[in-house]
Amino acid sequence: MKLGPAALLFARKDLSLFFRDRTAMLLSFLMPATLVTIFGYLMGMMSSDSDGGPMARATLWVTDVDQTEDSRSFYANLRTSSLLSVRPRLNDDGTYLDTAYTAEQLREKVIDGKVDHALIIGKGFAQALASAEPLPLTMVRDPGAQMEGQLLNIAVMQSLSASTEGRVFTNLLVQNLRDAGMPDIAVDQIRAVTEQQRELLQQSSGDQPFNMMNLFSGRGMVKMEDHVPPERANNVSAIQAQAVGGIAVMMLLFGLTAASASLLREREGGTMRRLLSLPIPPGSILLGKALAMGVIGLIQLTVLFVVGEFLFEIGIWRDPLTLGAIILCTIAAAVAFGLLIAAWARTPKQADGMSTLVILVMSCLGGSWFPLQTLDLPMPMNVAMHLTINHWSVSSFQNLFWRTKSLADTEILLALGVLLLFTVLASWQALRLFRTRYLERA
Amino acid sequence: MTAAPPATALLEVHNLSLFYGERCAVQDLSFQVRRGECFGLLGPNGAGKSSTLGCLAGLLNTWQGELQFGGDAIRPADDVSLRGKIGLVPQDLALYEDMTAVENLIFFARMAGLSKAAAKEGADRGLELAGLTDRAKDRVDSFSGGMKRRLNLAVGDVHEPPLLLLDEPTVGVDPQSRNHIFETLESLSKSGRTLIYTTHYMEEVERLCDRILIMNEGVALGCGTHAELATSIDQPNATLEEVFLNMTGRSLRDS
Numbered sequence A: 001m002k003l004g005p006a007a008l009l010f011a012r013k014d015l016s017l018f019f020r021d022r023t024a025m026l027l028s029f030l031m032p033a034t035l036v037t038i039f040g041y042l043m044g045m046m047s048s049d050s051d052g053g054p055m056a057r058a059t060l061w062v063t064d065v066d067q068t069e070d071s072r073s074f075y076a077n078l079r080t081s082s083l084l085s086v087r088p089r090l091n092d093d094g095t096y097l098d099t100a101y102t103a104e105q106l107r108e109k110v111i112d113g114k115v116d117h118a119l120i121i122g123k124g125f126a127q128a129l130a131s132a133e134p135l136p137l138t139m140v141r142d143p144g145a146q147m148e149g150q151l152l153n154i155a156v157m158q159s160l161s162a163s164t165e166g167r168v169f170t171n172l173l174v175q176n177l178r179d180a181g182m183p184d185i186a187v188d189q190i191r192a193v194t195e196q197q198r199e200l201l202q203q204s205s206g207d208q209p210f211n212m213m214n215l216f217s218g219r220g221m222v223k224m225e226d227h228v229p230p231e232r233a234n235n236v237s238a239i240q241a242q243a244v245g246g247i248a249v250m251m252l253l254f255g256l257t258a259a260s261a262s263l264l265r266e267r268e269g270g271t272m273r274r275l276l277s278l279p280i281p282p283g284s285i286l287l288g289k290a291l292a293m294g295v296i297g298l299i300q301l302t303v304l305f306v307v308g309e310f311l312f313e314i315g316i317w318r319d320p321l322t323l324g325a326i327i328l329c330t331i332a333a334a335v336a337f338g339l340l341i342a343a344w345a346r347t348p349k350q351a352d353g354m355s356t357l358v359i360l361v362m363s364c365l366g367g368s369w370f371p372l373q374t375l376d377l378p379m380p381m382n383v384a385m386h387l388t389i390n391h392w393s394v395s396s397f398q399n400l401f402w403r404t405k406s407l408a409d410t411e412i413l414l415a416l417g418v419l420l421l422f423t424v425l426a427s428w429q430a431l432r433l434f435r436t437r438y439l440e441r442a
Numbered sequence B: 001m002t003a004a005p006p007a008t009a010l011l012e013v014h015n016l017s018l019f020y021g022e023r024c025a026v027q028d029l030s031f032q033v034r035r036g037e038c039f040g041l042l043g044p045n046g047a048g049k050s051s052t053l054g055c056l057a058g059l060l061n062t063w064q065g066e067l068q069f070g071g072d073a074i075r076p077a078d079d080v081s082l083r084g085k086i087g088l089v090p091q092d093l094a095l096y097e098d099m100t101a102v103e104n105l106i107f108f109a110r111m112a113g114l115s116k117a118a119a120k121e122g123a124d125r126g127l128e129l130a131g132l133t134d135r136a137k138d139r140v141d142s143f144s145g146g147m148k149r150r151l152n153l154a155v156g157d158v159h160e161p162p163l164l165l166l167d168e169p170t171v172g173v174d175p176q177s178r179n180h181i182f183e184t185l186e187s188l189s190k191s192g193r194t195l196i197y198t199t200h201y202m203e204e205v206e207r208l209c210d211r212i213l214i215m216n217e218g219v220a221l222g223c224g225t226h227a228e229l230a231t232s233i234d235q236p237n238a239t240l241e242e243v244f245l246n247m248t249g250r251s252l253r254d255s
Ligand SMILES: Nc1ncnc2c1ncn2[C@@H]1O[C@H](COP(=O)(O)OP(=O)(O)OP(=O)(O)O)[C@@H](O)[C@H]1O
Pocket: A441, B020, B023, B024, B025, B043, B044, B045, B046, B047, B048, B049, B050, B051, B052, B091, B200
């Protein structure tokens, strides 16, 4: 029989076996969809912009010793921060849901490791604010909680400037001038002018809370100019395009290497000998396997992108031709990778270990897990990233969904070219290995 | 050795040698198989029987020497269409455990180039040969060892190749089934098919084979009918067991 028909027949056998095991089949299609859902939401939460999506928050315990209008206003403002989850929490009727601790109790909790960050609004807060003295604010913290620490600093600054309508900045300036030895009369003059400016600024920002950032943008230091590609699907963020593309490639690699391992089962189960004794070109076994894997991969990716579209509106209908081209090249590369592993391995265990290792490393370095493509990586990392299959397809998916580029874009063309080049080289090497490992000594 | 008249030889093997790395599995082996005969390859474990069949079936391609099929020099591993004329029943089971008996038969028949209809026919014939007609739709992994063996044989013959290589097809098969297989092979032989039958059981070659090649450690010790072999050691009434003992200095069973 000729190469083509034999390969088709072989692929059909593989596919019917694949579809027969309903559980395995569903798993292999549902798993990527589940993962992409979780990842997409998670990434979305971590990077949520001001558009009000749910968001990961840092926990901050607060106690107000001062109990003045100013301190209460500051405390209340902290509760509105989208970066913070303030404790003790309040019930709807204004009573505390958690125990409200005193400053001393909170300090002990931090020492005990029960609380990571506690803000103490000390006695004399309002007084200090009025007279431009240093504010009695203390953050009692466990320095090990670095990540939340950064968030907390930003949030506390934001709330402080908003609740005092920016007076903290005037106070800071005044303190500096006093420290520098400027006479009180001059300081008072400068303070009056600055306060005037600040009030103007506060008025011009309308009912928006005072924001340190507005100090720059409002005064024309840095003007923000937003441009969204008109074709971009309304909701998609860089990170979601990344998550969908990244998971797609990783799952495809895992799925298809598992499928290609059946090549080893053909050998162990003895059927390879029988196949090789039949009037078919040996290459048709490899080609048939590749075809079956390709079909499985295509279904896998289709399910994945439909789910991605449903959940995140990544915009799969915007440019189906480009999407199709990226999908096909990615599948081709993944199939070639799977065949290469299967042809290289002498036992299924080897194939399993090798493929898991290589796929995890490639996924990590290639941007399947973290949005590496938008960062400027140091040299060795950058080179490593470009050596992965994941990078070339993840960046293509991102260029398509987020940057709304098309097939005519040189970056996409280059990426697809690299994927195809890998496909050719890996398949050729797989065929060569297949010949030596399966034919000569079968 | 008795040289067969070339006109009736379907397969000629001249000075076949095969190495696995340093190890010599087959050394300078020569024999001829006539059209329509059942030719026995008799030898103990490790004699090189499977290796010889592997060269003939196209599984191995590193051999030296010369093979001729119907008078033409051949290299089965490089010759796709030739492999359609030489069928193999491998010594180890070669079936898809998660497919049914009939699916296995049809898949391999189609891979061997049979049309859908012909494959269906071949499968029915194979099921009968294997005595598995009533289990046709059961998965292979639900079969007993002997049933798998019978199916293994049937699959190898599903496309009815002119030359069928059988590598110890009756290992683990119960006496009734074995009898059934023998009868089938005898009828195949009568219908003009050529068989090469590999075994280390004397009774089997005695019952089935027209001529026998005795080999040990990769080397041919003698070739001919039972009578010719007995005569060659000057004991015309010797059993095959005695012939083997005489040729190797040890009994076939304990080697
Ligand atoms: N794949 C292989 N790699 C290395 N050596 C091998 C391989 N296959 C067989 N041999 C060696 O070749 C020799 C002949 O083996 P072969 O399988 O042909 O014997 P056999 O006559 O079929 O034996 P049996 O009755 O046990 O099936 C043995 O010494 C064996 O160890």
